[in-house]
Amino acid sequence: MAWKTRLTEALGISLPILLAPMGGAAGGKPAAAVTAGGGLGFIGAGYGDPAWIDREFAAAGNARVGCGFITWSLANQPELLDRVLAHAPAAVFLSFGDPAPFVPKIRAAGSRLICQVQTIAHTRAALAAGADIIVAQGTEAGGHGALRATMTLVPEVADLLARGSPDTLLLAAGGIADGRGLAAAIMLGADGVVMGSRLWATRECLIHPNHQTAALAANGDATVRQIAADIARGYDWPGEFTGRVLRTGFVDRWHGDEAAHRAAAGAARAGYMADVAEGRTDEAGVFVGEAIGLMDRVLPAAAVLAAVGAQAEALLRGRAARVLA
Numbered sequence: 001m002a003w004k005t006r007l008t009e010a011l012g013i014s015l016p017i018l019l020a021p022m023g024g025a026a027g028g029k030p031a032a033a034v035t036a037g038g039g040l041g042f043i044g045a046g047y048g049d050p051a052w053i054d055r056e057f058a059a060a061g062n063a064r065v066g067c068g069f070i071t072w073s074l075a076n077q078p079e080l081l082d083r084v085l086a087h088a089p090a091a092v093f094l095s096f097g098d099p100a101p102f103v104p105k106i107r108a109a110g111s112r113l114i115c116q117v118q119t120i121a122h123t124r125a126a127l128a129a130g131a132d133i134i135v136a137q138g139t140e141a142g143g144h145g146a147l148r149a150t151m152t153l154v155p156e157v158a159d160l161l162a163r164g165s166p167d168t169l170l171l172a173a174g175g176i177a178d179g180r181g182l183a184a185a186i187m188l189g190a191d192g193v194v195m196g197s198r199l200w201a202t203r204e205c206l207i208h209p210n211h212q213t214a215a216l217a218a219n220g221d222a223t224v225r226q227i228a229a230d231i232a233r234g235y236d237w238p239g240e241f242t243g244r245v246l247r248t249g250f251v252d253r254w255h256g257d258e259a260a261h262r263a264a265a266g267a268a269r270a271g272y273m274a275d276v277a278e279g280r281t282d283e284a285g286v287f288v289g290e291a292i293g294l295m296d297r298v299l300p301a302a303a304v305l306a307a308v309g310a311q312a313e314a315l316l317r318g319r320a321a322r323v324l325a
Ligand SMILES: Cc1cc2nc3c(=O)[nH]c(=O)nc-3n(C[C@H](O)[C@H](O)[C@H](O)COP(=O)(O)O)c2cc1C
Pocket: 020, 021, 022, 023, 024, 025, 044, 045, 046, 068, 069, 070, 094, 095, 116, 137, 140, 141, 142, 143, 144, 173, 174, 175, 176, 177, 194, 195, 196, 197, 198, 200, 287, 288, 289, 290, 291
C-alpha cells in the first residue's frame, strides 16, 4: 500500500496522520512512535515547562518530530519558541491564539507552520499569517476547542482554501479514531488528519492508565465541554474555548457552578494536581474526546496507525463499487 496525498509528499511520510500535540500527554516517546509508524509525531509543549520540553525532545531520540504550543500561553513566555527551534522540529504547530507574532522566527529557522483553527475567522487569520498547513478542528475533539463540527468545518475550510490559497494544505481533526474517519476526512477535502484521543489511549502516551481504562470503558456520550478543569489548574483560557473531558465526579460537581469553583479552586489546587497525576480519575478532569466511543483498548501507537491506514485504504478502494451501480 502506498498513500499519496499532498501531506505525505510535503512531509515525506507514508501515512497522512499526525499525532496531535497533546499538552503533557504527547511526549517524546509517543511522538517518536508515531513517526516510526509512518506518520509524524508532535511533542505537546502545552503551557510550556522548559525542562519538560528538553526532556521530551531527548526522549524522542533522533526521531523526526514536531512540537506544538498553546499560542496564547506561548505569548506569555515567547522565549520557549527559541528553545524548541533549537531542537530543529519538523514543524511548529500553533493552536488557540494569534500565530502571527511567531511566524518570523519559525520561518527564519526553516521550519513549517501548522495552525489549528476552530472557525472560518481563525482560518482567515492563519492564512494571513502564512500557515503552510491548516488543521480544521471540530468540536468532537478531545481537549480544548470550540463549537463547529468536523463534518461542516472541514469542507467549508477546504472551499475557502481552494478559492484563495490552493497551496495551503488542510488536515481534519476531531473525532477521527479509525479508518472510517480518515477516509471520510479525505472525502471532505482534507490532505490528512490529526489524531489525539485515539493515540492518547496508547501505551506510549504520558497518561495514567486509570484514566485510559475509565475512558475506554465509557461511550461517546460520556464527554462534555467545560472549563472546570482549567479553573482547577488556574489556567485563564480565552472565553471562546472550552475543554472536552470525560464526565467524572469532579466534572459533575463543578460544571455549571463556576463562581463557587473559582472561590474554592486555589486552596484545592495541589490536591487536584495530585489526583490527576496519581490516577484518581473520578476526582480529575480527564481531557479526551467523543472518539472514546470508537475504541476499546490501549494499543501501541504503531498498531493504531497500521490499523487506521489499512481500514481507510480498504474503504477508499472498496466502497464505491458497493454504493454506485
Ligand atoms: C489530552 C489532550 C490534550 C490536548 N492538548 C492540546 C494542546 O496542548 N495543544 C493543542 O493544540 N491541542 C491539544 N489537544 C487537541 C488536539 O490538538 C486535537 O485537536 C484533538 O485531539 C483532535 O481530536 P480527537 O481527540 O478527537 O482526535 C489535546 C487533545 C487531547 C485529547
